[in-house]
Amino acid sequence: MALTSIIAIYALFWVMSAFVLLPFGIKTHDEAGLPKVPGQADSAPANFRPGRVLIRATIIAVVLTTLWVLNYTYGWIGVDAINIFEKPEHLKR
Structure with a gap:
C-alpha cells in the first residue's frame, strides 16, 4: 500500500473520529450551573476543549x-468474509 493511501485513510479516520468525539464530555451552561450570556444558545458548550478532542x-x-493497514497486509477480513448477498455454504442444501 502506498504511503499516500495510508495518509488519506488516516485523514478519513481522523475526521470521522473527531466528529464522533465532539459531543462527549461537553456540558451546557445549565448543566454546569454557570450563568448564560444574553442571546446565547441554550445548547452552547460551557467547557469545550478542542485540544482534548484533537488528541x-x-x-x-x-x-x-x-x-486497516495490517488487515490489508495480512488479509484477516476479506470481501468473501463480508459477502451479505450470498447464502453461507451450510444453508445452500
Missing part, C-alpha cells in the same frame, strides 16, 4: 489506521 481523535485514528 483523542489522533489516538483513535492511529489505532484504526494501523488495524
Whole structure:
C-alpha cells in the first residue's frame, strides 16, 4: 500500500473520529450551573476543549489506521468474509 493511501485513510479516520468525539464530555451552561450570556444558545458548550478532542481523535485514528493497514497486509477480513448477498455454504442444501 502506498504511503499516500495510508495518509488519506488516516485523514478519513481522523475526521470521522473527531466528529464522533465532539459531543462527549461537553456540558451546557445549565448543566454546569454557570450563568448564560444574553442571546446565547441554550445548547452552547460551557467547557469545550478542542485540544482534548484533537488528541483523542489522533489516538483513535492511529489505532484504526494501523488495524486497516495490517488487515490489508495480512488479509484477516476479506470481501468473501463480508459477502451479505450470498447464502453461507451450510444453508445452500
